[in-house]
Each structure stands twice: as structure tokens, then as C-alpha cells.
Amino acid sequence: MNVFQFIVLNYNEVLRVTLEHLWMVVVSIFLAVVVGIPLGILITRWPGLDKPVLGTANIIQTIPSLALFGFLLPVPWIGARADRLAILALSLYALLPLIRNTYAGIKGVDRSVVEAGRGMGMTDRQLLFQVELPLALGVIIAGVRVATVICVGLATIAAAIGAGGLGEYIFRGLAMVNNQLILAGAIPAAALALLADVSLGWLERRLSPH
Amino acid sequence: MEDGRPPVQSGGDARLSTDKGSEEDSARAKSAEYANMDPSSQNGVVIAFREVTYRFSTGTELLNNLNLQVHRGETLVLLGRSGSGKTTTLKLINDLVSPTSGEVQVEGRPTTKWDPIRLRRGIGYVIQDAGLFPHFSVERNISLVPTIEQWPADRIRQRVAELLQLVGLDSSLSTRYPRELSGGQRQRVGVARALAADPPILLMDEPFAALDPITRAELQQEFLSLQKRLQKTVVFVTHDLREALLLGTRIALMESGRLVTALPPDEFVKSSDPLVKQYLNAFGASNGKRGSA
Numbered sequence: 001m002n003v004f005q006f007i008v009l010n011y012n013e014v015l016r017v018t019l020e021h022l023w024m025v026v027v028s029i030f031l032a033v034v035v036g037i038p039l040g041i042l043i044t045r046w047p048g049l050d051k052p053v054l055g056t057a058n059i060i061q062t063i064p065s066l067a068l069f070g071f072l073l074p075v076p077w078i079g080a081r082a083d084r085l086a087i088l089a090l091s092l093y094a095l096l097p098l099i100r101n102t103y104a105g106i107k108g109v110d111r112s113v114v115e116a117g118r119g120m121g122m123t124d125r126q127l128l129f130q131v132e133l134p135l136a137l138g139v140i141i142a143g144v145r146v147a148t149v150i151c152v153g154l155a156t157i158a159a160a161i162g163a164g165g166l167g168e169y170i171f172r173g174l175a176m177v178n179n180q181l182i183l184a185g186a187i188p189a190a191a192l193a194l195l196a197d198v199s200l201g202w203l204e205r206r207l208s209p210h
Numbered sequence: 211m212e213d214g215r216p217p218v219q220s221g222g223d224a225r226l227s228t229d230k231g232s233e234e235d236s237a238r239a240k241s242a243e244y245a246n247m248d249p250s251s252q253n254g255v256v257i258a259f260r261e262v263t264y265r266f267s268t269g270t271e272l273l274n275n276l277n278l279q280v281h282r283g284e285t286l287v288l289l290g291r292s293g294s295g296k297t298t299t300l301k302l303i304n305d306l307v308s309p310t311s312g313e314v315q316v317e318g319r320p321t322t323k324w325d326p327i328r329l330r331r332g333i334g335y336v337i338q339d340a341g342l343f344p345h346f347s348v349e350r351n352i353s354l355v356p357t358i359e360q361w362p363a364d365r366i367r368q369r370v371a372e373l374l375q376l377v378g379l380d381s382s383l384s385t386r387y388p389r390e391l392s393g394g395q396r397q398r399v400g401v402a403r404a405l406a407a408d409p410p411i412l413l414m415d416e417p418f419a420a421l422d423p424i425t426r427a428e429l430q431q432e433f434l435s436l437q438k439r440l441q442k443t444v445v446f447v448t449h450d451l452r453e454a455l456l457l458g459t460r461i462a463l464m465e466s467g468r469l470v471t472a473l474p475p476d477e478f479v480k481s482s483d484p485l486v487k488q489y490l491n492a493f494g495a496s497n498g499k500r501g502s503a
Contacts, residue, residue: 116341119304119413120355120403121331134345 003183010184018188021165024083024158025151025192028090032147036095037140040102041128050103057096065089065157073161086158086165093154094147101143105136138208145200152193156185166192255279255318256411256443257303262312264298264467272298274467276312285437285444286472287458289451289489294464296447300413303445304333316411331355334404334412334442339420340396342388348374348399349384355407373402378432394425401433405440412442418453430456451493455479463489 007014043050063071068089073079078088109132117131133140159167169185172178257280264273273295280286288296301307302314305321313320321329342351350357352373353366361369374381377398388396397417404412418426430453437444437457448454454461455475462472463486470485471478479490 110344112337112339112341113343115306116335116337117343117354119301119306119330119333119335119337121327121329122354122358123327126358131343 003180003187006180006184007188014184014188017164017166017168017185018192020163021152021155021167021189022192024086024090024155024163024165025148025196028087028151028155029094029144029148031087031091032094032098033144035091036098036143036147037102039095040099040140041106041133043099043103044106044132045124054096054100054103057099060092061096065093065154066160068092069157069161082158082161082163085161086155086163090151090154090158094151097143097146097150098140101139101146102136105139105143106132108139109135138204141200141204141207145197145204148196148200149193152189152196156189254282256282256316257445258315259299259302260313260315262302262309262314264295264302264307265310272467273302273309276467276469278462278469278472280443280445282443283441284459285446285457287454287461288445288447288464289449289454289458289461290464291449293466295467296449296464297415299464300415300445300447303411303413304330304335331359331407332409332411334406334409336397336400336404336412336414336417338416339393340388340400340403340417342396342399342403344388346387347384348379348386348388348391351388351399352384352402352406354403359407369406370402373405376405376436377402392425393421394429397421397429401436410443412444414444414446416447416449419448419450426453433457451489 039053043053060068069085072085072089075085078084113135114127114131117127122130155165156167156170158165159171166185166189170182170189173181173183173185259276259278262273262276263271265271276295276299278286278299288299290296298307302309302321303316305324305326308322313322315321316324316329316333343354346354349370352370356366356369370384371381374384379395379398379402383391383395388399391399400417404414418429421429434457446454446457455478458475460472460474461478463470463478463483465485471481471483473481478486481487
């Protein structure tokens, strides 16, 4: 039985784990966006804050994912359910590209444009929402895109702690030395990643000001 | 004010334009009457630098003990080479930088006592290559200050149409984006944007420096005729002596953060000051070689 026959025969189950996978990624990215973009804006406003915040996000990024799941296990409420734990870990990984791109996007806005706006009496809030964020939007969306692709890949590991998702097939396949089963998890995961990449890439081009 | 209309005022501009509106009108009438007189003898002081020193936090000194007054309706040109402190002097006026010591007064009040937002909205600001917002259409760029001052929409539209005409741009350009304009057109939009809320003071930081010589000469002539009608108090930064002599009613030469002298153009060219002579010679020499302004 090849992998496509498997997918067709187990249509319902494949759909369920794919949606589980997608759900984990969407919630994680949502949380990371809600935290990461304001944090990225904040560190452009407080000059001393940029290095510690970016450094911390960088360190989180270097923790191996299995180890991070392990670290979070004893945390109350979070550790009680595998999906909560997986979502928190994925959000932490998604944080770095979001903070960094928001920061770089705003810092990358032409200084003379910002200074012209300030010189004409725009308030800090007006500069941020009318000038800096619109001009940085393309770079920020690029950060969301990178974070999403990373999360689609990492979410397969969440199956190791029982959070479900396409990783279930991969781990089951590994245990049973069944390549078809591994591919049944890997191919939809790769397709999800490509789909996210292409659609967010399209959005990025649409929203770039130039 | 232009086209003989009453001053355009918005609620917020009241402090800068209302309480001296009538005074300004009479000053204008006078300036027409005594057109040949030294402007400093008849008009009030709008901007005053008192012993202003500006240093970076690292200790590098950009301005040293600057004393200078700008009078109503004059075009004061800050002339000097790169790094002489011209742009810093300009940014002190709209409080983009604050003096390390001394004070800068605008309309008799130190800039540090002004609400910086109010101060800046009463001062038009034009910079090199215009500094237009690339994601705003020409119309939105021009209407920036009226919009943040919350003028009614129909009044903004009307004002944009007036301004496009004033700076010699076709109204069909209003929906274009800055990247779709030529350098000269962008600079015109920059001037229109600075004039939008009819501020009494205009700061111009090398506005024509990035333009080709022909476009520059055109815009210089239009600046002169515009200034004849509007009679704004203008502080104009340039390193180009010819531009200074053409546009300035007074030229302030700066060198290494100090004011060398401030003289009307006819006296400036006759000055015996060694630094002035050096500047004049530099341009005399380059004149023969390049032959362009």
C-alpha cells in the first residue's frame, strides 16, 4: 500500500490530524503575533531594551524543541494538557522572527521620512500608526511567514508529548519502521508549510508599500 | 493669506496665527511700503537664538554660543559647508533638537516652553528630496497637517487644490504617489505640504540641493515669487553661495558651529571678513570650472 492509498483510505483520520496540526499552528502564531509585534514596537521606543529582548528571544530559539517541551512540563495549568504545552512552546519559537522583523522593519523606515513627519508636528502615536507601521508592514508580514513555516515543521514534534497533529503518523511510522506511515505525516506537513509560505508571501507583496 | 484670503486657521493653530494675525497684516502693509528698507528695522523678531550651544551626549560640539535673530517676513539663509551646524540650527527652531545651553525663542517664547507638537504644526518644514511619505498619494501628503488638525474634509480638498495651483502642479497629479513624480515635482509637493496649514514660519533644509541645475533655477524663481506674495518668515539652509545671494534677504555664514556674520547679500559680497572672502573665492573659482549654480 503506498502513501496516497493510505491517505485516501484513512481520509477521516488524516483530515483530523491535519486540522489538529493547523489549529496548533494558528493559535501559536496568533499568540506570538499578539505578544511579539507590540514587543518589537516597544524596543524601538526604549533604546536600552532592544538587546536584552532580542537576546532572550534568540536564546529561546536555540533550545532544542524536545527539551523545551520537557522544561514546560512542570509548569502548572500549561503542563496539565499536551496541546496547551505544545501551543506555548510553538509560540515561544515564533517569537524571535516576529520581534526581530517588527524591530528591523520600523528601524528600516527612511529616517528623513520619519523626521519630516516629526518636524511637521505628528505625535509619536501618529508617526507609528500612519508612517512607521504601514512602511514596515511588508517586513513584519515576512516575519509572520518565517514564524509560520517554522511552526508547521516544529508542530510535528508535538506528537511526542501527545499533542496530536501530523507528527502522530511520523512517530508511529518511526516506531513501526514504516516509511509509508512517515510520509503520510510528512507530505501533508510539507504541503501545509508550502501553502502558508506561498499565501503569506503573496500577502507580503500586496502589503509592501513599494 | 495668499490670494488675498483671510488667514487659514484651525483650532490648534490659534496660538501661532491668531494672536498676531492683525499685527502680521500691518507688518505686511508696511513691508510693501518700505520695500527697500532693512527688514530688521521695521519688523518684529520671530525667532531668536540666545547664546545657544549644542553638544552631543558624547561631548562633540555642533554649535557654540550662537546669537541670531530672525525678523518677520525675511528670508534668512544659513550658509556654510557641511558640518558647519546649519541643519542643527534649523532643527533647534522646531525643537527636533533642544539646546544644551542657552535658549531658542519662537514668537517670544523659548522652544522648551512650547508644546513641541503645537510649535511644529505652526512651522512649515521642507527637507532635501522632500521627505514625502512614499505610501501616501500627493493629496494625502499635502493634506497631512490639516488632516491631523482635523479640518473638515471639504475644506481639506479645497486647500489641496489651492496649494497644487500655488506651487504650479496640475491637479491631475493629486492621486499619484511620490515615486511616480520627478524630483522637481516632489519638491513642489514638499513645499505645498509645508504651506498646507498656512504656518507663519517656514524652515527649508537644502530643499533644492538634489535637483538638476535647470529645475533648481526654476524652483528658485518660483520660491522668490511665492515669497513675495506670502511673506513668510523663512529660514533657508544651503551650502550654495549663489542660491544664498539669490534668495536671501540676509545671509548668515556659519563655520564650525559658530556664526561668522549675518549680512544682506549686497553687503555680504563686499565683506572683508576672511571667512566670507574664503567662501566667495571658493565659489568664484568653481564658477569658471563648472559654470552652473
